Amino acid sequence: MKDLISRAALFNVIEAGHKFWSQEIFEYGPLDVYEKLINGGYGPNRHEKLISALQLTSGEKVLETISARGVKFLTPQDLEWPEQLNDLANPPIALVVKGNAQTLKTASLAIVGTRNPTNYGARIAGEFAAGFVDREWAIVSGGAYGIDSYAHKGALMAEGITIAIIACGVDINYPAGNARLFSEICESGAIVSEFMPCQKALPNRFLTRNRLIAGLSKATLVVEAAFRSGSLRTARDAAEIFRPVMAIPGAINSPTSEGCHRLIGERSAEIVTSVADAVEFVGVRSGQSMRE
Template sequence: MPSTTPEGERQELAAWLRLTLAPGIGGESQRKLLRAFGLPGQVFAAGRDALAQVIGPRAERLLEADVEAALGAALFWAEQPGNRILTLADPDYPPLLLQIPDPPTLLYVRGDPALLSRPALAVVGSRNATPQGLKSAESFAQALAGAGFAIVSGLALGIDAAAHRGALAAGGITIAVVGTGADRLYPARNQALGRQIIETGVMVSEFPLGTPAMAANFPRRNRIISGLARGVLVVEAAPESGSLITARLAGEQGREVFAMPGSIHSPLSRGCHQLIKQGARLVESAQDIFDELGLPPVPQALPTLPAEPPAGSDAGARVLVGLGHDPCTLDDLVMRTGLTADALLAILMGLELEGRVAALSGNRYQRLQA
């Protein structure tokens, strides 16, 4: 099928692709060349000696790399409905991303690229989140999306997926920034979610088509998650979590950093507590985020972290008080509540069906936000 893109535009995009597809020519070298010569077409017209004065021996790699197959595949992909490749010179390139020190030279986009310029907040956290963390991420994202923010996250398991689902549940916009090629949906368990995001929102990657999941690429994509947003909310994070990289990058980019506190006994709260000690805004309700951003209150009910339910004659409330906010074994609950194991199991089953308690491995239970 012949191309529907005007030949001039196609040749211009081909030059951008050549610049980014050559192995060993990273973002810093690409930006040096663009600053020195202008558009990519002028870069390639400058000649070997002139290029070498800017990027040294890497000029050989740029001029001699065989990228024809990848270039042709990318041009074909960009001409398919719903696909777009944005360059640094494209008027649709998100303006907030242009402000970061190392903006991606190209963005491979699936969905509506205009959504990348919407006011946005990022919601990130652990891949191995607790049930309460997942519920908090989803409810906060739902409230933020309902107030008009696009929700940015990384399509990973755990908090990322919950944030995307919350935005979709609100009928809002969500942006998935992925660490693979845009032609891949990773991880496999989130493929259906990824397709839903593409249909109503947008998925974006800086990596060439076909790039598989590689550990080194995920920290790199985090600067895009924070760069697209006015602020980053970390819901749950261990001390070595990649979410802390996103928070650090957000601070370096001049974005707001928010962190949700948790139990001092939970490993997944320690990263958030570390951020709070370093100056992140402690968030107990979605309104805290609006206050920090200087926005007026929104009329709908906003989620908050769960408060202690009043103790009384109600057996369910008694069990919820006994659970506290940390995972708890059945034996511990027997000690805390004075109820028999059989009675507790019946009450816990009812609370689980009501969505107030989650059963965990190891005969443990955790209270969820009401």
């Protein structure tokens, strides 16, 4: 219980994705890190603000706040914890999950891309989502407008599981226009965050959460992306933990495909032109677990 309370307190005060603290907690456990930090073991002057915040934080109240919203505080000690996230250089301290936490252990494909897709990109996102759902995989994306939304919708239309990893609290519908979509996602899948409820989305948090999209998924597919799209960060995060990365080619003069062509040209992604291509590259078989 002390471990859980310490983890909750640290989760509340440490910004998500902080590499040093993530690694410390992963290696030594939350209770040891909490006690060392609060007692100045990491240097009282160096971490003065963090220590002050921790002194004002009650782990019990953090857990109560999360529970009061009807969502789950998921930790590595829970059976539902997706162990594939432990491959990240900065694994999450914990997750807040709205919906079915069990789905996080399902073999899954991340589908990511631009918020302003072409009709071609929108169709491809939905088709690939449905194709992998047919093979009993879940679809992971970021809940944003554009490719993310079409991937989630494609999975739902195929009566499959989809998971949205968002850059704010799970009690916030961001973007607001996707409120209905988020509700539908939670009926069979989950909305996941490493931020406390009520925490707003900030620009740096989108890049931070991208690593979770890559880490949760067995492979990543970039459908359409600009030359400097955040989706390329997700692709890089996936490659860093040796997960397959795929990209859809587009018209050679299409700005929304420049990022995909960049990945393909740099040999950072496998070119795929059909669901069958992707299935063969990833090595999908029906019901395959993440650890197989």
